[in-house]
Amino acid sequence: MFDRKNIKRYYLILVRKIRNFLLSAKSREFLIFLFFVFVSLCFWFLQTMNDTYQTEFKIPVRLKNVPKEVVMTSELPDEIRVKVEDRGTVLLNYMLGRTFFPLTFNFEDYQDKGSYVRIPQTEILKKISAQLNNSTQLLAVRPDTLDYIYSRGIPKKVPVAVGGEVSAGRQYYVSDIRVIPDSVVVYAPQGVLNTILTAYTQPFHWTNVTDTLKKHINLQKLHGVKFVPSSVDVVACVDMYSEKTLEVPVVGIGFPKGKVLRTFPSKVQITVQVGLKNFKSVTEKDFLVGVSYADVVANKSEKLPLTVKRYPDVVSHVRVTPSSVDYLIEQQTVSEPSKEKESE
Template sequence: MFARKNIKRYYLIGLRKIRSFLLSAKSRELLIFLFFVIVSFCFWLLQTMNDTYQTEFKIPVRLKNVPKEVVMTSEIPNEIRVSVEDRGTVLLNYMLGRTFFPISFDFQDYQDKGAKVTIPLAEFNKKITSQLASSTKLLSVRPNVIEFIYTRGNAKKVPVAAKGRMVAGRQYYISNILLAPDSVVVYAPKDVLNSITTAYTEPLDLENITDTVVQRIHLQEVKGAKFAPAFTDVTICVDMYSEKTVEVPVVGLNFPAGKVLRTFPSRVQVAFQVGLKNFKRVSENDFFIGVSYEDLLNNKSSKIPLTLRSKPDFVNHVRIVPEEVDYLIEQQPVEEGTE
C-alpha cells in the first residue's frame, strides 16, 4: 500500500515538472526552433529529390509453358539487375510503392531454334521498359545475355569419380574411396552428351586424415548438362600402417644347366609397411627376389645387389636386409640327356 502511494506521488511530481517545462519561455523557444528545422529539412528534401540519380533494381525472370518431356539442362537466371536513371522522386516511388512484375518468356516461342536458345537483348529490354515511367532512362541490364539449354530425352549413365587432394596422416594410408551413388544419369543435348564420359566431384582438399571421412559433395557443373542426382556421398576409408618382416629366399634366374647360384645368406629379410587389415594376409610367398645369370656375368664385385622383382600392391616402404650378399656360382654335374 505504501509503495503504491509513493509511485502515484512521484508520477504527479514528474508530470508537473514536464508541464511547467513545456509552458516555460525556454520550451517555447526550443519548439519554435525545432519547427523551423523540420520545415528546412522538408524543403531540402524536396530540392534534393528533384535531382537526377542512378540506382539498380532486381526484376524476376520466368520461363513458362515448358513441356513435361523437356529437361532444362541450363536454366535462365531467376532475376536480372536493371540499372536506371531518373529524378529522385520517381526512383523513390520504385523503391517504396511500385512492384515489378516478373519478365516472362514463352518456351513455345523458342522451341524451333535448337537445343541452345539465346534471347536477344532487345527482346527483354522491351519488356523492362514497359514497366518503367516514361521519364526513366534504362542504363544497363545484367546479365546482358539470357540463354537456356534443354534436351528431349537425351540421357545416359556415367560413372562418378572423386577429384581433389586427399592425404592420410602419419602412419595411415587411404585404403579405399567409396562413392554412393557411383554412377549418375546425365541429361544433355546430343553433342554435349557425347563429350561426357565421367561425372567428377567438386575438388576435395583433405589432409592429415586419421579416421573415416564421409562427405556429401556436389558434382562439377558442365555447361548444357544436368546430372541426376547432382551430388554423391564420398566415403574415404583409412587404415593404419604396421611394420612386418618376412624371410625370402634369393633365387637364380636364367642359369644354364649345370650352374647353380649360392648366396650367403641364402635367405634375406624383407621389411615393409602394411595396413592392419592385410597384416595376416601377406606372407613371404608374396615376394620374389631374383638374380639373373646375365647380371652376375657383368658384375665385377664379390657381392651382388638384391632387387625385389615382385611384391603386393598394398605394401609400402619395402626394405631388403641385407641389400647385397656374397655369392658363388657352383658347377654341378649334368645328367645325360640334359641340355
C-alpha cells in the first residue's frame, strides 16, 4: 500500500513531467494549434448563428382579479406554446438570457361577456408580440384560442354513480359496491347546472376480484362543470359462495274450495348458492315451491313439475330435488254454515 511519502513523491514526479512537456518546443506547437482550432470554432459558431432557425417556447398564462364568490369551472391553460423564427443569435438570447413574462388577463375586463368567456386571438397575439424582437416572426400559437367558464350561482349536490364494471373470481361474487363520498357538489352556469343529475366515475373494469378492493378514481370531466371533490373512492366488496340445502314443503296455489293438492313427497330439497355473509340468515321460510291449479289441469304427465315461485335475492343457482313429484287432488267435503235458529 502507498504511504504518504510515496504519494508525495509520485505527485512531484507527475508535476515535473507535465511542466517539462509544457516547456518543450513540441508543447508550444501543440498549444498554438489548439488556439487556432478554438478561433476557427468561434468563427464557425458565429457564422452558423447568423442563419435562420425555428424553435418553440412556453409562455405562462395568468388570470387576475377573480372575485372570491366566483368559482372557475373551466380555467385557462397554465401555459401556451409559441413557435417563432429568427436568427440563431436572437433565439439563443431568448433561451439563455431572457425570460418571457406571463400573459396576464384581467377578469374584470370580460365580466360583461357572461359566464363563458372567449379571449380574442388578436389580444393573445398582441401580448406575445410585445415581448418579441422586431425581427422575430411569430409562426404559430398553441392553443390558438383561450377561454374559461365560471359560475356565480348556487351549487347543488348530486349522487355519484359507478361508471365501470367489477367481476369476481371463481366461487366469489360481488356483494356490494360503495362510493365514498356518495355525492358531490357541482358548480356550473345555471343553464348547464339544471341538466346535471348524476356524477359518473371514469370507466374502469376490474376482473377476477377475490378480496375487497378499494381504488381512488376521478370523476368524468364535463366542459364548464366543476365537481367538488373531483375524485372518489370506489370500494368493491366480494364474498365467497357456499352451497346450502333446505327442505321446503310443496304448496298448491289457486285451488278451488274443497280441492287440496297432495304430493309425494310432500317436501322437496332446495339447494342454492349463497354468500357466507348471508348463509345463516337464509331459511326455508324465504322459499315458496308452488304449483298453480291451472298448471295441474294442463299437466298431462303422471308427475307434476315443480317451480320455485319465491326465493331471496341473495341466493343464486337454485335447484330443486326432485324436480317433479307424484300427486293427487283430494276432494274434501265443504261443511255448510249452520243456520241460525229462527226466533220464536
